[in-house]
Amino acid sequence: MNNTRKLLPWREAMKVNWRAIKMLYQYNPQMILSRLLFVAWEAFTPYIGIYLSALIVEELAGSGDAERLIRLVWITLISSAVIVLVRALLTKWRDVYNYSVHLCVEGILAKKMLDMDFVSTDDPRTHELLARISHNATGGGWGLNRVFQYEELIGALLKLCGGITLTVTLFTSRVPDTAGNLSILNHPLMILLVIGMMLFITYIAPVLSNKAGNYSVKYAAQQDVANRHFTHYGYLGGKREFAADVRIYRQYALSEKYCTGKNNFFSSQGVLAKLNRGPVGLLKAASAGVSVLFTGIVYGFVCMKAYAGAFGIGAVTQYAASIVKVSEGVSGLISAAGDMRNNAIFLEVIFEYMDIPNSMYQGSLTVEKRRDREYEVEFKNVSFRYPGSENFVLKHVNMKFKIGSKLAVVGMNGSGKTTFIKLLCRLYDPTEGEILLNGIDIRKYNYLDYMNIFSVVFQDFCLLPLKLGENVGGKIEYDRELVTECLKKAGYGERLANMSEGLETYLYKDYTWEGTDVSGGEAQKIALARTLYKDAPFMILDEPTAALDPIAEAEVYSKFNEIVGDKTAIYISHRLSSCKFCDEIAVFHEGAVVQMGTHSQLLADEKGKYYELWNAQAQYYTA
Numbered sequence: 341m342n343n344t345r346k347l348l349p350w351r352e353a354m355k356v357n358w359r360a361i362k363m364l365y366q367y368n369p370q371m372i373l374s375r376l377l378f379v380a381w382e383a384f385t386p387y388i389g390i391y392l393s394a395l396i397v398e399e400l401a402g403s404g405d406a407e408r409l410i411r412l413v414w415i416t417l418i419s420s421a422v423i424v425l426v427r428a429l430l431t432k433w434r435d436v437y438n439y440s441v442h443l444c445v446e447g448i449l450a451k452k453m454l455d456m457d458f459v460s461t462d463d464p465r466t467h468e469l470l471a472r473i474s475h476n477a478t479g480g481g482w483g484l485n486r487v488f489q490y491e492e493l494i495g496a497l498l499k500l501c502g503g504i505t506l507t508v509t510l511f512t513s514r515v516p517d518t519a520g521n522l523s524i525l526n527h528p529l530m531i532l533l534v535i536g537m538m539l540f541i542t543y544i545a546p547v548l549s550n551k552a553g554n555y556s557v558k559y560a561a562q563q564d565v566a567n568r569h570f571t572h573y574g575y576l577g578g579k580r581e582f583a584a585d586v587r588i589y590r591q592y593a594l595s596e597k598y599c600t601g602k603n604n605f606f607s608s609q610g611v612l613a614k615l616n617r618g619p620v621g622l623l624k625a626a627s628a629g630v631s632v633l634f635t636g637i638v639y640g641f642v643c644m645k646a647y648a649g650a651f652g653i654g655a656v657t658q659y660a661a662s663i664v665k666v667s668e669g670v671s672g673l674i675s676a677a678g679d680m681r682n683n684a685i686f687l688e689v690i691f692e693y694m695d696i697p698n699s700m701y702q703g704s705l706t707v708e709k710r711r712d713r714e715y716e717v718e719f720k721n722v723s724f725r726y727p728g729s730e731n732f733v734l735k736h737v738n739m740k741f742k743i744g745s746k747l748a749v750v751g752m753n754g755s756g757k758t759t760f761i762k763l764l765c766r767l768y769d770p771t772e773g774e775i776l777l778n779g780i781d782i783r784k785y786n787y788l789d790y791m792n793i794f795s796v797v798f799q800d801f802c803l804l805p806l807k808l809g810e811n812v813g814g815k816i817e818y819d820r821e822l823v824t825e826c827l828k829k830a831g832y833g834e835r836l837a838n839m840s841e842g843l844e845t846y847l848y849k850d851y852t853w854e855g856t857d858v859s860g861g862e863a864q865k866i867a868l869a870r871t872l873y874k875d876a877p878f879m880i881l882d883e884p885t886a887a888l889d890p891i892a893e894a895e896v897y898s899k900f901n902e903i904v905g906d907k908t909a910i911y912i913s914h915r916l917s918s919c920k921f922c923d924e925i926a927v928f929h930e931g932a933v934v935q936m937g938t939h940s941q942l943l944a945d946e947k948g949k950y951y952e953l954w955n956a957q958a959q960y961y962t963a
C-alpha cells in the first residue's frame with residue numbers, strides 16, 4: 341500500500357490557507373487583528389533604530405557636531421521609548437487573545453460537531469476525521485495552529501521592504517577612482533555577482549529546510565497511524581476505568597507492541613529516527629551552514645566598500661544590519677510559504693470535517709406550547725435503515741400514541757426499540773413513511789422546538805463530571821428546590837441527604853478527587869431526575885431500571901404514576917413484569933410491530949411473541 345502523501349500545488353495550498361485564515365477571523369476577529377498589528381510593529385520598528393544609530397556613528401566619525409549629536413540622541417531616545425511603549429501595549433492586546441488561540445481552534449471544531457446532523461455525529465467517519473485532526477496537531481503541530489505562519493510571511497515581507505530601502509545605497513554608492521584595484525567594486529558585473537550570490541544563498545537555505553519539512557507531509561499517513569496507536573494504547577495503563585482489566589488480562593503487553601515496538605514509527609529504529617539520521621538531518625544542517633555563509637559574504641562586501649572609501653564607518657553598521665534583515669526577510673518568506681504549503685494537506689483534513697453537510701430538512705414551524713399537553717404522535721408506515729447499511733431495522737411501523745397514556749415497548753435485543761425512539765426524537769429521519777405531530781410531518785417543525793417536547797433517558801445516557809445539581813438542572817443556574825424534589829422522586833433522596841456538599845457535589849473524580857463515584861444504579865436515578873426536571877410532555881425511558889437493584893426497581897415502579905404524572909410516557913424494557921402497569925404494550929420483532937394491546941390481551945394470545953417472551957422470563961420466577 342502506498343501510504344505516502346504529496347504536496348498540494350502552490351495555488352491550491354495558498355487557497356486552503358486563505359480559507360483557514362478567514363475561518364479563524366470569523367470566529368475571533370480581534371485575535372487575528374491584534375496579532376497582525378503586533379507582527380507589523382515588530383517587523384518595521386527595528387529599522388528606525390538601525391537608521392538612527394547609523395546617523396550617530398556617522399556624525400561621531402565625521403564632523404562631530406555636538407548640537408546635532410545631542411538632537412540625534414534625543415530623537416533616538418524618544419523614538420525608542422515610543423517603540424517600546426507601543427510594543428508593550430500591542431503585546432498586551434495580543435496576549436489577551438493569544439491565550440484563546442487554543443480555545444478558538446477547539447471551539448471551531450466543537451461548534452461544527454454541535455451544529456451537525458445527529459446522523460453525522462454518530463458516523464464513525466466523522467470521528468476518524470476528528471482523530472486525524474487531533475493527531476496531526478499533537479504529533480507535528482499541523483493544522484489550524486500552524487495557519488498563523490502567515491504572520492511570519494507578512495513579517496518577512498515587511499522586513500524585506502524595510503531592509504531593501506536601507507540597502508539600496510550600498511550598491512549605488514561608488515568607490516572613489518583613487519581606490520586602485522578596489523574600484524572593481526563599482527563594476528556593474530561585480531554588483532550583480534554579489535547580489536546574485538546573496539539571493540542564491542538566501543533562497544537555498546529555506547529551500548533546504550522546507551525540503552526537510554516535506555518529509556513530514558510524505559510520511560503523514562504513517563505518522564497518523566502511529567499517533568493513533570499511541571493515543572489509544574499509550575495511555576491504557578494510566579486510565580482509572582481500565583486499571584483493573586489491564587492488570588488482570590496483562591493488557592500492557594498489547595500496548596507495548598503498538599507503542600514501543602522496534603519498528604514503531606517513533607522508536608529509535610523507526611521511520612522518524614531514520615529520517616532524522618539521514619536526509620532530514622542533512623538538509624537541516626546544510627540549511628544552517630549556508631545561512632552562515634551569507635553573513636560572511638555580506639560583511640566582506642560592506643567592509644571592502646567602506647575600506648575603499650565608498651561610505652563612512654557609520655554606514656557599515658547600517659548596511660550590515662539591514663542587509664541581514666533583507667536576508668532574514670527572504671528566507672522567512674520562503675520558509676513561511678513552504679511551511680504553509682506543507683500545512684495545506686493537514687488543513688484539507690480539517691475542511692473535510694468542516695464541510696460535512698447538514699442534509700436533514702430544517703423546518704420552521706413552532707411547536708405550540710400547550711398547557712393541556714395535547715400532543716398526538718403518529719408513525720405512518722415508517723421504515724428505516726441506518727446510513728450506509730442495506731438492512732431495514734424498522735419495517736412499516738404504524739402506531740399512534742394516546743395522549744397521557746403509558747406505552748411500553750418490548751422485544752428482543754436488536755428488534756429496533758431504541759431505533760424507534762431515535763426516530764421519534766428526530767435524531768434520524770425515516771427512510772420511508774412519516775412521523776406526524778398533531779397531524780403535521782415532524783420535519784416541518786423547528787428542530788430545537790420539537791426536541792423540547794421530549795425528555796429521554798437513553799440506555800447509554802451520560803452524566804457529566806460536573807456538580808450533581810448542574811447535571812440534573814442542565815445549567816449553572818437552576819431551581820435548587822425543584823432539582824432536590826426530582827432527585828427525591830427518582831429515589832436519590834436518601835443518598836443526597838448523606839452528601840455533605842449536597843447538590844454541589846462533583847460527580848466522578850475527573851475534575852476533583854473529592855468528587856463522588858457514582859454506581860450504575862445511582863447514575864440511572866440521577867438521569868431519571870434530569871428527565872423529570874426537564875418536564876417535557878413526552879417522557880421516554882429506555883431500560884430505566886436496568887442497573888437498579890430489585891428493591892430500588894420496585895420503588896421506582898410503585899411511584900411510576902407519580903413520576904410520570906400527566907405526561908405521555910414511553911417505556912422500553914426487557915423485564916416484562918414491569919410493563920404490566922402500562923396502558924398499552926407494543927411488541928417489536930425484527931423491526932416490525934407484531935402485537936399491540938394491554939398485558940392481559942397480549943398474554944391471552946398463546947401463539948403471540950409476547951406470550952413467548954413472558955413465559956421465557958416467568959419460568960425462572962414460578963419454578
Ligand code: ADP
Nearest residue numbers: 462726729733752753754755756757758759760
Ligand atoms: P434494540 O433497542 O431493540 O435492542 P436497536 O434499535 O438498538 O435494537 O437496534 C436495531 C438494529 O439496528 C440492530 O441490528 C443494531 O445492530 C442496528 N443498529 C443500531 N444502531 C446502529 C447504528 N448506529 N448503525 C448501524 N446499525 C445500527
